[in-house]
Amino acid sequence: xxxxxxxxxxxxxxxxxxxxxxxxxxxxxxxxxxxxxxxxxxxxxxxxxxxxxxxxxxxxxxxxxxxxxxxxxxxxxxxxxxxxxxxxxxxxxxxxxxxxxxxxxxxxxxxxxxxxxxxxxxxxxxxxxxxxxxxxxxxxxxxxxxxxxxxxxxxxxxxxxxxxxxxxxxxxxxxxxxxxxxxxxxxxxxxxxxxxxxxxxxxxxxxxxxxxxxxxxxxxxxxxxxxxxxxxxxxxxxxxxxxxxxxxxxxxxxxxxxxxxxxxxxxxxxxxxxxxxxxxxxxxxxxxxxxxxxxxxxxxxxx
Amino acid sequence: xxxxxxxxxxxxxxxxxxxxxxxxxxxxxxxxxxxxxxxxxxxxxxxxxxxxxxxxxxxxxxxxxxxxxxxxxxxxxxxxxxxxxxxxxxxxxxxxxxxxxxxxxxxxxxxxxxxxxxxxxxxxxxxxxxxxxxxxxxxxxxxxxxxxxxxxxxxxxxxxxxxxxxxxxxxxxxx
Numbered sequence: 001x002x003x004x005x006x007x008x009x010x011x012x013x014x015x016x017x018x019x020x021x022x023x024x025x026x027x028x029x030x031x032x033x034x035x036x037x038x039x040x041x042x043x044x045x046x047x048x049x050x051x052x053x054x055x056x057x058x059x060x061x062x063x064x065x066x067x068x069x070x071x072x073x074x075x076x077x078x079x080x081x082x083x084x085x086x087x088x089x090x091x092x093x094x095x096x097x098x099x100x101x102x103x104x105x106x107x108x109x110x111x112x113x114x115x116x117x118x119x120x121x122x123x124x125x126x127x128x129x130x131x132x133x134x135x136x137x138x139x140x141x142x143x144x145x146x147x148x149x150x151x152x153x154x155x156x157x158x159x160x161x162x163x164x165x166x167x168x169x170x171x172x173x174x175x176x177x178x179x180x181x182x183x184x185x186x187x188x189x190x191x192x193x194x195x196x197x198x199x200x201x202x203x204x205x206x207x208x209x210x211x212x213x214x215x216x217x218x219x220x221x222x223x224x225x226x227x228x229x230x231x232x233x234x235x236x237x238x239x240x241x242x243x244x245x246x247x248x249x250x251x252x253x254x255x256x257x258x259x260x261x262x263x264x265x266x267x268x269x270x271x272x273x274x275x276x277x278x279x280x281x282x283x284x285x286x287x288x289x290x291x292x293x294x295x296x297x298x299x300x301x302x303x
Numbered sequence: 304x305x306x307x308x309x310x311x312x313x314x315x316x317x318x319x320x321x322x323x324x325x326x327x328x329x330x331x332x333x334x335x336x337x338x339x340x341x342x343x344x345x346x347x348x349x350x351x352x353x354x355x356x357x358x359x360x361x362x363x364x365x366x367x368x369x370x371x372x373x374x375x376x377x378x379x380x381x382x383x384x385x386x387x388x389x390x391x392x393x394x395x396x397x398x399x400x401x402x403x404x405x406x407x408x409x410x411x412x413x414x415x416x417x418x419x420x421x422x423x424x425x426x427x428x429x430x431x432x433x434x435x436x437x438x439x440x441x442x443x444x445x446x447x448x449x450x451x452x453x454x455x456x457x458x459x460x461x462x463x464x465x466x467x468x469x470x471x472x473x474x475x476x477x478x
Contacts, residue, residue: 103406118388118392
């Protein structure tokens with residue numbers, strides 16, 4: 001241990017570590033306390049703290065006259081130097097950090113299905129908007145299967161399945177799907193309209209043309225400005241005329257057809273449908289749309 | 304603005320303090336800087352600390368000082384991200400998801416380095432900027448933000464940061 005003399009009290013046995021230099025003057029602890037009782041009294045003064053190079057700053061062991069190696073400004077004995085340089089994380093800290101890493105991994109693994117479902121929903125909506133109802137339904141069903149605990153997703157899956165079935169003319173199965181979700185889905189999903197369309201399909205398939213007309217008029221009541229709804233009523237009247245020969249039905253079919261034409265007489269889809277209704281009125285033959293397209297790929301013309 | 308004692312906040316968010324000190328220590332080990340003492344958590348002020356030797360290497364000082372910012376922020380995001388989807392998108396209120404959010408936000412809350420850490424970077428950056436060190440140039444606004452952030456801690460800036468990283472970023476990604 002190194003000893004120094006206090007410049008104030010002249011004490012010669014003061015350990016170097018128990019002193020402080022203020023403006024190059026050595027103060028022992030009691031003299032320092034006495035002369036600088038508060039921080040303000042030290043303002044503007046040069047403060048130096050000398051560290052005894054023979055005492056380990058870490059274990060405070062006295063090495064007599066042997067001056068120790070330093071780490072930074074601190075004299076450190078060999079044993080402590082090894083400890084400091086090889087300082088490791090305590091076991092509990094390692095355990096804690098491994099636990100956090102495990103939580104991250106488990107969190108991602110456990111919740112990965114939600115991300116997959118989310119991705120499938122996004123894609124399903126995209127395909128649905130583009131009219132690819134089959135792919136949309138497959139993706140939505142997959143999303144629902146991944147997170148079966150989400151009831152809303154199950155409902156959406158039924159809705160998508162219903163739309164897909166309707167697009168494939170499987171109206172009866174589509175109606176069953178729509179009935180499952182009709183009380184859950186909000187109005188903007190247009191479930192009422194889809195149910196009516198399914199009923200139209202079922203009536204047509206069962207050759208129940210009065211039912212077809214009733215459902216078509218129900219559909220028209222939802223939106224009287226829609227040319228598809230108007231032509232659907234015309235189609236139903238055309239079927240009644242074709243099957244029963246009722247002249248009024250023919251006049252009504254022509255009347256609704258002209259109303260539909262007044263709204264949309266340009267789109268290819270609409271013109272093709274009108275053409276089929278005209279064929280039905282003229283020939284009194286009721287054939288499906290696909291069959292009509294097959295028979296008259298370039299459209300039907302009255303000879 | 305309501306006041307909650309710092310010690311209580313430390314107890315409630317203790318994982319963040321442990322990770323904060325871990326990050327300092329981790330970068331000390333990586334950069335081979337001697338560590339004299341480390342406390343990863345205690346009820347007191349400061350709630351944790353790492354005492355290490357000074358280094359003249361600016362990159363090392365920067366990494367050690369900013370270590371918690373990197374590690375705590377990253378962990379906060381990684382922990383909160385999986386919990387966000389079932390709660391926000393699927394309305395599933397599973398307790399485990401909320402535990403993950405608490406853990407993530409607690410860690411995120413302690414991401415910002417202390418003023419002492421910022422001081423270390425600032426003093427060395429002043430010297431290094433003369434050498435046109437890019438990191439030193441970049442560190443000036445960063446240090447300024449740290450000082451500002453530490454003033455705003457009184458207004459719960461640390462909690463806001465944790466929530467912004469843990470919940471704000473996932474909501475930006477997934478809507």
